[in-house]
Amino acid sequence: MFDAVVVGARCAGAATALLLARQGHRVLIVDQAHFPSDVRLSTHLVWHAGVDLLDRWGLLPTLQASGCPLLTDFALDMGGLVLQGQPPGTRVGAAMAPRRVVLDQVLLDAAVAAGAELREGVTFEDVLREQESAEGRVCGIRGRLQDGQPVQFEARVVVGADGTHSPLARAVGARELVRHGKDEGSYNVYAYFSGLPVDAVEFHSRPERMAYAWHTHHGQTLVGMILPGRSPRVPLAEVEAMFMGELATHAPSLAERVRNAQRESDWTAASVGSHCREATGAGWALVGDAGVTVDPITAAGITLALRDAELLSGLLHEGLRHEGLLGQRTLDAALADFGPQRDVVSRPLHQFAQDMAQLQVPPPEMVNVFMALAGNQAQIDRYFGVFGQTVTPAEFFDPTNLQAILSGAAAASADPV
Numbered sequence: 442m443f444d445a446v447v448v449g450a451r452c453a454g455a456a457t458a459l460l461l462a463r464q465g466h467r468v469l470i471v472d473q474a475h476f477p478s479d480v481r482l483s484t485h486l487v488w489h490a491g492v493d494l495l496d497r498w499g500l501l502p503t504l505q506a507s508g509c510p511l512l513t514d515f516a517l518d519m520g521g522l523v524l525q526g527q528p529p530g531t532r533v534g535a536a537m538a539p540r541r542v543v544l545d546q547v548l549l550d551a552a553v554a555a556g557a558e559l560r561e562g563v564t565f566e567d568v569l570r571e572q573e574s575a576e577g578r579v580c581g582i583r584g585r586l587q588d589g590q591p592v593q594f595e596a597r598v599v600v601g602a603d604g605t606h607s608p609l610a611r612a613v614g615a616r617e618l619v620r621h622g623k624d625e626g627s628y629n630v631y632a633y634f635s636g637l638p639v640d641a642v643e644f645h646s647r648p649e650r651m652a653y654a655w656h657t658h659h660g661q662t663l664v665g666m667i668l669p670g671r672s673p674r675v676p677l678a679e680v681e682a683m684f685m686g687e688l689a690t691h692a693p694s695l696a697e698r699v700r701n702a703q704r705e706s707d708w709t710a711a712s713v714g715s716h717c718r719e720a721t722g723a724g725w726a727l728v729g730d731a732g733v734t735v736d737p738i739t740a741a742g743i744t745l746a747l748r749d750a751e752l753l754s755g756l757l758h759e760g761l762r763h764e765g766l767l768g769q770r771t772l773d774a775a776l777a778d779f780g781p782q783r784d785v786v787s788r789p790l791h792q793f794a795q796d797m798a799q800l801q802v803p804p805p806e807m808v809n810v811f812m813a814l815a816g817n818q819a820q821i822d823r824y825f826g827v828f829g830q831t832v833t834p835a836e837f838f839d840p841t842n843l844q845a846i847l848s849g850a851a852a853a854s855a856d857p858v
């Protein structure tokens with residue numbers, strides 16, 4: 442009997458297992474993959490709040506030693522206006538973009554070092570329930586090894602960290618609270634380049650387009666273009682021509698540097714749906730993309746997964762610790778707290794990404810706010826903080842804050858020269 446079985450061993454699952462194991466719980470982590478293992482659909486950006494967590498967990502030196510730079514400067518080119526700044530209120534003062542084959546492995550190694558047991562090549566098939574009925578409390582999982590042998594593991598709680606299509610969410614019947622199809626989100630095209638200098642994490646925001654570039658491992662730069670999800674798909678052989686044409690039109694300075702650089706990977710082109718699912722039930726919880734999948738346009742998923750792993754493991758620790766004394770109710774009470782606490786942060790960021798993914802020209806009142814940001818460094822930094830996850834969308838877009846930005850501009854323009 443384990444305290445917890447975690448299905449899925451990447452950023453959400455490995456982090457949850459790590460934090461539970463460090464608190465003395467007996468944790469099993471299973472994944473159908475064998476590690477080290479890469480993720481093709483990722484642009485790797487871990488924002489400031491996520492880097493701060495990795496630092497607090499003692500993993501930042503290992504990540505830096507792997508050849509992944511800290512990203513300290515940010516530039517958002519909105520056409521007539523370029524905002525440069527950094528999210529406020531951070532511990533490390535940087536984001537980073539580690540390749541997933543590295544990030545997931547660093548987390549997993551730390552989980553195993555903390556005492557979590559890892560079983561690779563185990564495909565989850567269904568949950569075990571206390572009573573053999575769909576309503577029975579979840580008390581473990583059953584699955585299959587690669588040679589077809591069935592396996593099962595019992596646990597006080599089962600955590601689904603098995604990604605956006607989460608077979609575990611399906612098995613427990615987790616309800617979808619919000620869902621957006623691929624066409625309602627963004628369509629992302631990217632590749633890796635060497636010999637491509639960027640001074641900052643660059644975003645070039647245009648109507649219906651967002652170009653971006655940032656450094657990842659070993660001097661390589663990830664360069665991408667985001668289009669609306671409803672855009673016609675381009676055959677793979679034509680992706681490069683399409684990409685370079687779009688980049689030349691919308692971000693000519695970046696296009697020039699890309700033309701002089703060396704492409705080091707195939708092109709990836711992808712769109713994904715997004716959702717928020719019910720977070721917990723009797724004996725189970727979902728963390729990471731399994732619970733909340735955010736449109737990739739804000740690159741928020743990994744940072745959210747790390748934050749939710751910390752929140753969930755903290756609550757589970759309380760529940761598991763008291764279980765022997767007070768009975769099962771305490772674990773359930775701890776589980777029940779996870780969803781509402783998760784959603785205070787996750788739901789607004791999910792909506793923020795969904796809104797951004799429309800890639801529409803902001804309404805005139807927001808254009809005025811952005812224009813008024815010019816020269817107001819503290820508020821520019823707060824806007825970057827919404828992406829860095831150190832300022833909530835509610836804090837930045839609060840009418841009082843927007844009014845303060847606008848009146849700051851009015852005051853500045855009234856100042857005698």
Ligand SMILES: Cc1cc2nc3c(=O)[nH]c(=O)nc-3n(C[C@H](O)[C@H](O)[C@H](O)COP(=O)(O)OP(=O)(O)OC[C@H]3O[C@@H](n4cnc5c(N)ncnc54)[C@H](O)[C@@H]3O)c2cc1C
Pocket residue numbers: 448449450451452453454471472473474480482483484485486487488563564565566602603604605607608629711712713728729730731735737740741742743744746
């Ligand atoms: C194009 C694109 C770009 C992105 N770019 C960024 C970015 O720059 N920054 C960012 O923060 N986020 C980004 N994201 C989102 C990010 O990739 C996810 O939020 C993140 O991977 C979620 O991690 P996770 O651990 O929850 O799930 P995953 O990384 O999906 O891991 C799930 C694990 O579960 C395992 N699993 C699944 N089914 C089973 C089963 N039946 N049995 C056993 N194991 C199973 C899988 O093998 C896998 O290892 C991007 C997403 C896309 C699509």
